[in-house]
Amino acid sequence: xxxxxxxxxxxxxxxxxxxxxxxxxxxxxxxxxxxxxxxxxxxxxxxxxxxxxxxxxxxxxxxxxxxxxxxxxxx
Amino acid sequence: xxxxxxxxxxxxxxxxxxxxxxxxxxxxxxxxxxxxxxxxxxxxxxxxxxxxxxxxxxxxxxxxxxxxxxxxxxxxxxxxxxxxxxxxxxxxxxxxxxxxxxxxxxxxxxxxxxxxxxxxxxxxxxxxxxxxxxxxxxxxxxxxxxxxxxxxxxxxxxxxxxxxxxxxxxxxxxxxxxxxxxxxxxxxxxx
Numbered sequence: 001x002x003x004x005x006x007x008x009x010x011x012x013x014x015x016x017x018x019x020x021x022x023x024x025x026x027x028x029x030x031x032x033x034x035x036x037x038x039x040x041x042x043x044x045x046x047x048x049x050x051x052x053x054x055x056x057x058x059x060x061x062x063x064x065x066x067x068x069x070x071x072x073x074x075x
Numbered sequence: 076x077x078x079x080x081x082x083x084x085x086x087x088x089x090x091x092x093x094x095x096x097x098x099x100x101x102x103x104x105x106x107x108x109x110x111x112x113x114x115x116x117x118x119x120x121x122x123x124x125x126x127x128x129x130x131x132x133x134x135x136x137x138x139x140x141x142x143x144x145x146x147x148x149x150x151x152x153x154x155x156x157x158x159x160x161x162x163x164x165x166x167x168x169x170x171x172x173x174x175x176x177x178x179x180x181x182x183x184x185x186x187x188x189x190x191x192x193x194x195x196x197x198x199x200x201x202x203x204x205x206x207x208x209x210x211x212x213x214x215x216x217x218x219x220x221x222x223x224x225x226x227x228x229x230x231x232x233x234x235x236x237x238x239x240x241x242x243x244x245x246x247x248x249x250x251x252x253x254x255x256x257x258x259x260x261x262x263x264x265x266x
Contacts, residue, residue: 015226015232030216049255052213053212053213057213057216063244064223
């Protein structure tokens with residue numbers, strides 16, 4: 001193995017795009033899931049499980065995007 | 076991470092699937108990345124360490140795909156996948172904390188909560204009276220985040236922020252799953 005793969009700047013942008021891209025996609029995916037299932041009967045425990053999971057997915061997506069913005073001193 | 080849904084009251088007769096199948100081979104191949112990850116961290120080649128953990132995470136996604144393509148899903152495969160997640164990510168977290176590139180307090184909290192969650196799953200399986208597990212959509216998402224945490228540490232990306240934000244998220248999800256697994260009635264449980 002060589003010492004490192006790329007320059008620190010290139011690596012910083014590589015992990016930014018990877019994290020930001022996946023976090024954004026995750027946010028959109030679980031938002032769509034939540035919208036699609038919003039009319040299902042919430043008295044069903046499995047529906048509540050799904051909604052809780054989608055909300056957590058949305059939060060995790062937001063955390064990922066926020067982390068990228070912090071990484072580049074935007075926020 | 077794969078898990079069996081709880082809603083099916085009685086599982087229909089399933090075909091027998093050998094544990095030596097392509098999906099489990101992909102799952103097992105994740106262990107190969109661990110020594111390379113460790114060596115990279117030990118030699119302070121943190122870009123390489125990030126790539127090895129990324130490969131480990133990608134293989135986690137591929138095993139589910141292989142199971143669908145080769146139609147070899149099984150209860151053993153799901154359990155093996157969950158155990159592999161625990162070992163790979165637990166190992167990664169311990170390594171980054173031991174080498175001082177991640178804060179050890181959140182790492183200790185994450186490992187403690189992970190072990191507690193695993194014990195509750197064992198209790199749930201006993202309560203349910205069958206070899207199926209509780210499908211937690213939220214925990215599935217958190218496990219993927221765990222893989223990322225290790226990458227954030229080796230990549231030097233907002234390490235404290237990502238690790239400390241993870242803890243309240245994990246506490247919330249474990250608390251919800253605890254209620255579902257230990258308190259709420261089990262769908263289709265044996266009388």
